[in-house]
Amino acid sequence: MNSVASEAAITRWTGDAMQSRLRKRYRSERLFKLLGFAAVGISLAFLAFLLGTMLWKGAGGLSLGFLTMSDSTDPATAGVWGALKGSFLTIVVTMALAFPVGVLSAIYLEEFAARNRWTDMIEVSINNLAAVPSIIFGLLGLAVFLNFMHLPRSAPLVGGLTLALMTMPVIVIAGRNAIQAVPPSIREAALGVGASKMQVVFHHVLPLALPGILTGTIIGMARALGETAPLLMIGMRAFIAVPPSGITDPSSVLPVQIFLWSDEVDRAFVEKTSAAIIVLLVFMLMMNGLAIYLRNRFEQRW
Amino acid sequence: MTTTKAPTIAPPVPLHADEEPHVTTKRAPKMRAKDISVFYGDKQALKDVSIEIHDDRVTAFIGPSGCGKSTFLRCLNRMNDTIPSARVAGRIELDGEDINAPAMDVVQLRARVGMVFQKPNPFPKSIYENVAYGPRIHGLTASRTELDETVEKSLKRAGLWDEVKDRLNESGTALSGGQQQRLCIARAIAVDPEVILMDEPCSALDPIATARIEELIHELRGRYAIAIVTHNMQQAARVSQRTAFFHLGELVEYGKTSDMFTNPREQRTQDYITGRYG
Ligand SMILES: Nc1ncnc2c1ncn2[C@@H]1O[C@H](COP(=O)(O)OP(=O)(O)OP(=O)(O)O)[C@@H](O)[C@H]1O
Ligand SMILES: [Mg+2]
Numbered sequence: 404m405n406s407v408a409s410e411a412a413i414t415r416w417t418g419d420a421m422q423s424r425l426r427k428r429y430r431s432e433r434l435f436k437l438l439g440f441a442a443v444g445i446s447l448a449f450l451a452f453l454l455g456t457m458l459w460k461g462a463g464g465l466s467l468g469f470l471t472m473s474d475s476t477d478p479a480t481a482g483v484w485g486a487l488k489g490s491f492l493t494i495v496v497t498m499a500l501a502f503p504v505g506v507l508s509a510i511y512l513e514e515f516a517a518r519n520r521w522t523d524m525i526e527v528s529i530n531n532l533a534a535v536p537s538i539i540f541g542l543l544g545l546a547v548f549l550n551f552m553h554l555p556r557s558a559p560l561v562g563g564l565t566l567a568l569m570t571m572p573v574i575v576i577a578g579r580n581a582i583q584a585v586p587p588s589i590r591e592a593a594l595g596v597g598a599s600k601m602q603v604v605f606h607h608v609l610p611l612a613l614p615g616i617l618t619g620t621i622i623g624m625a626r627a628l629g630e631t632a633p634l635l636m637i638g639m640r641a642f643i644a645v646p647p648s649g650i651t652d653p654s655s656v657l658p659v660q661i662f663l664w665s666d667e668v669d670r671a672f673v674e675k676t677s678a679a680i681i682v683l684l685v686f687m688l689m690m691n692g693l694a695i696y697l698r699n700r701f702e703q704r705w
Numbered sequence: 706m707t708t709t710k711a712p713t714i715a716p717p718v719p720l721h722a723d724e725e726p727h728v729t730t731k732r733a734p735k736m737r738a739k740d741i742s743v744f745y746g747d748k749q750a751l752k753d754v755s756i757e758i759h760d761d762r763v764t765a766f767i768g769p770s771g772c773g774k775s776t777f778l779r780c781l782n783r784m785n786d787t788i789p790s791a792r793v794a795g796r797i798e799l800d801g802e803d804i805n806a807p808a809m810d811v812v813q814l815r816a817r818v819g820m821v822f823q824k825p826n827p828f829p830k831s832i833y834e835n836v837a838y839g840p841r842i843h844g845l846t847a848s849r850t851e852l853d854e855t856v857e858k859s860l861k862r863a864g865l866w867d868e869v870k871d872r873l874n875e876s877g878t879a880l881s882g883g884q885q886q887r888l889c890i891a892r893a894i895a896v897d898p899e900v901i902l903m904d905e906p907c908s909a910l911d912p913i914a915t916a917r918i919e920e921l922i923h924e925l926r927g928r929y930a931i932a933i934v935t936h937n938m939q940q941a942a943r944v945s946q947r948t949a950f951f952h953l954g955e956l957v958e959y960g961k962t963s964d965m966f967t968n969p970r971e972q973r974t975q976d977y978i979t980g981r982y983g
Contacts, residue, residue, distance in 0.1 A: 518789060587787075588826035592889070594787065596839035596896055597816025606838075607828060 457684070461677025469678055473646050474655060474663075478671035481664075483679050485646035489559055489639075489654030490628065490686065496563020496650055497627050501570040502620055508571070509578025509616070514604050533572035540569045541636025549637060556638040557653040565633050570623040577619020581612035613701045621694040628687055631658040657683040733801065735760040735900060735930035736781060736818075741795035743776050743785065750776045753795075754956045756949055758900065760930035763922055765941040765962065767934075768951030769977065774934045775823055777951070778902045781932070782818035783811050799900070816843055819898035821906050823934075825885035827877035827892075832869050835877040835888055836860060839896035855895055862924070863891035864917030882909040890918065900930040907940065919944050938978055942966050950974045 415421060472482025508529075516522045544565030548554045554561050585608050593603040634640075639659050647654035655663075657679060664676040734757035743751040751773045758764050758781075766774045776785070783804060785791040797804050804814055816839070828835050836856045839845075846852040856873075860866040865887040869880070877888050886909050893901060903922075907915040922931055922944045935941050941948055942962060949959040950973070958965065958974045969975045 586826075588822070588824060589828065591784065591787065591822060592826040592828060592892075593838075594815060595782070595784065595820040595822065596842075596892060597812050598838075598842055599812045602842055606842075611829065 454684075457677050457680050461674060461679075461681050464674035464678030465681060469675075470682070473644050474642060474660065475644060476642075478667075478669055478675060481672070481675055483657065483660060483682050485643060486655040486657045486660035486679070487682060487686065488646045489562075490656040490658075490683075492559035492647060492650050492654065493562040493566065493634075493656055494624065494628055494690070496560055497566040497570055498624060500564065500567035501574055501623065501627075504567075505571045505574030505620075505623075506578050506616060508575045509582060510604055510609070512575070513579050513582040514600065514608065529572050529575050533576055535569075536632075537569055537630055538632040538636065540565055541633030543568065544633060544637045555651050555653070557641050557643070557655075558651045559647060559654050559656075560650040561637050562634050562639055562654075562656065563650070565637055566627040566630060569630070569633065570627050573623035573626070574616070574620050577622070578612070578616045581615025581619070582608055584615060585611045610701070614698045617694060617698040617701070621691055621698075624694070625687055625691060628690065629658055629683070631662050634659055635662075657686065732759065732761070734758060735800065737798045737801075738777075738780070739796045739798075741777065741780055741793065741797065743773070743780060743794075744792045745788070746790045750954055751780075752954045754951075756956065756959055758930050758932055759947075760899070761927050762946035763926050763931045763933060763944050764947040764949065765933050765935055765945035766949050766951060767936070767938065767941050767977070768957075770936075772951040773954045774951055775904050778820070778904055778932060778934060781900070781902055782815045782820055784815075784820065786811065816896055817898055818900040818902065819893040819896060821886070821890050821893050821901070821903045823904040823908070825882060825889050825909065827880070827885050827888050829876060829878050831874045832860075832877050832880070832888060833873040836891050836895045839892060843896060845896065856891075859891040859895040860888075862894060862921050863887045864914060864921065865891055883911060883914055886910060887914060887918070890921070894925070898929065900932070901925065903931070903933040905934050905936065908936070915940070938966075950977060952977070 468480075469482045470487075471484050472480055473485030475481040512522060512525065516525075544561060548561045548564055549556060554564075589607050589611065590603050593607050598606065634656055639654065639656060640663065641653060641655075642663075643653050643655050645652075661676055661679045661683065664672045664679060736758040738754060738756045738758075741751055741754045742749060754773075754777055756764070756777075766777065768774055779785045780793055780797060781804075785793055793805070799814065799818065802809060828838065830838075833856055836859050837852055840852060840855050846855055857866065857870075860869065865884060868884060869875075869888075877885065880888060886906060890903070890906060907918055910918065919940065922933065925931060933941075933944065945962045947960065948962045948965040950957045950965065950969075950971075952973055958969060958971045960970070965974065966978060969978065
């Protein structure tokens with residue numbers, strides 16, 4: 404119908420009908436922009452609300468003493484140092500394990516494994532693993548690391564191992580997507596001058612995929628840092644007044660500390676809870692900042 | 706569209722090779738392809754193609770789009786291995802050795818049989834690194850100065866040196882399309898291969914750069930076996946001594962370039978060369 408009309412008459416680009424169609428297009432564009440802005444606004448408002456209430460309630464609890472002392476039954480001498488150190492040690496263990504294993508798995512699955520029923524099955528399993536609730540990983544950690552391997556209870560080592568199991572699938576999935584996004588022509592170019600498969604991967608594919616891999620890692624790590632449930636399962640909920648000196652010492656972590664304090668009857672702990680939340684958020688912010696800095700650095704390498 | 710003009714066959718410009726004394730047909734071919742068929746999934750892209758490529762002459766592949774020229778070229782350095790759906794049947798020899806045999810090292814094969822791809826694909830690294838990459842991974846140069854020389858020589862031969870000599874550290878992907886293609890040519894010749902496969906190396910180049918590449922091909926002839934895919938009949942006539950005409954996955958005609966362009970045996974060749982279809 405339209406094509407017949409356009410063959411019969413010359414399209415009138417400046418006519419009224421065209422002008423009104425044009426105006427309609429602009430209208431929907433403005434509407435879309437407004438909706439997007441509103442969507443961003445909602446999440447920003449929630450964030451501002453959270454930060455605002457936390458700061459209002461917890462700012463009074465923040466002091467040098469709060470940062471340097473550990474848990475105590477007396478709110479006056481209770482601090483987050485032990486939990487902060489525990490969180491740091493736990494996340495180091497998680498990172499040291501989940502990142503290399505996750506990236507290696509992603510590389511192997513994308514670049515070396517043959518495409519067949521087995522790799523399809525592995526893919527489905529990994530995707531499922533990423534969706535498994537974290538409490539299940541806690542039960543797994545309890546069964547394997549504590550009851551079977553007899554690793555020390557309540558230790559950052561076990562917490563880190565458990566969280567690594569949880570984070571690995573996220574890194575594998577992000578890594579595979581990032582590796583897939585590297586254009587095949589780059590691989591061909593490298594193969595064409597006689598690079599081996601490993602040289603192609605490490606000289607060309609990985610540098611290009613690294614920003615994407617790091618993005619996935621940041622998300623996984625942030626989730627691990629805020630995780631509470633699986634750590635409760637492996638006994639990191641004990642009352643620990645001495646900060647851990649190594650990854651095998653009993654320890655608490657920030658989210659669990661927050662959980663424990665929020666359960667206290669003493670009103671003075673309410674302030675402590677909010678203050679601990681502020682510390683956790685700052686810790687996360689610093690970690691994400693570092694990760695984003697690293698990602699941008701690698702992106703600038705062409 | 707059909708042209709009613711009388712068929713003007715591309716000018717049989719100075720025909721080099723076979724008339725030259727050093728060219729002997731009796732020498733063993735550098736590469737020999739026998740009954741090559743290629744399938745992409747169930748679809749057959751090449752049917753029983755047999756061709757010989759000699760190291761003292763240039764072989765041109767011509768034919769309409771989609772007839773399988775790139776596919777054939779990619780068989781010669783086993784680039785089709787990287788396409789999961791592709792299956793190659795037939796025998797291809799390099800210096801009499803079966804390149805698909807288990808004993809053949811595919812990494813070394815691809816270093817010996819270099820390739821310039823149809824679409825320019827520089828690494829997202831510096832211009833210098835693009836050219837230096839091959840020599841470096843094969844350990845062809847002993848020192849940094851030697852590597853510098855190789856890079857400069859390769860870029861000069863590809864006709865790119867003057868344009869990039871002051872910005873070797875800039876990204877190769879920031880060059881124009883034609884410059885990128887010449888960078889890819891420089892990268893391919895930097896490893897000093899024995900055979901060079903060029904898939905439409907001049908399709909994005911201006912006449913001056915094209916002339917430079919054709920000069921390079923003349924220069925390299927005799928040292929390397931060269932196979933070039935081109936859609937430009939004049940170019941095929943200018944640079945090659947042998948021409949192969951592909952049509953719908955078949956090798957229709959293969960012979961001396963001079964014969965092909967003046968006196969083709971097949972009607973289909975005649976039609977294609979004179980622009981009746983393609
Ligand atoms: N990766 C692939 N998967 C499936 N089919 C393919 C693939 N590559 C090429 N083909 C098919 O094989 C046939 C030959 O393709 P080829 O690229 O060799 O043509 P060509 O002669 O190089 O064409 P052009 O002159 O346009 O570059 C085409 O029909 C194409 O659709
Ligand atoms: Mg092609």
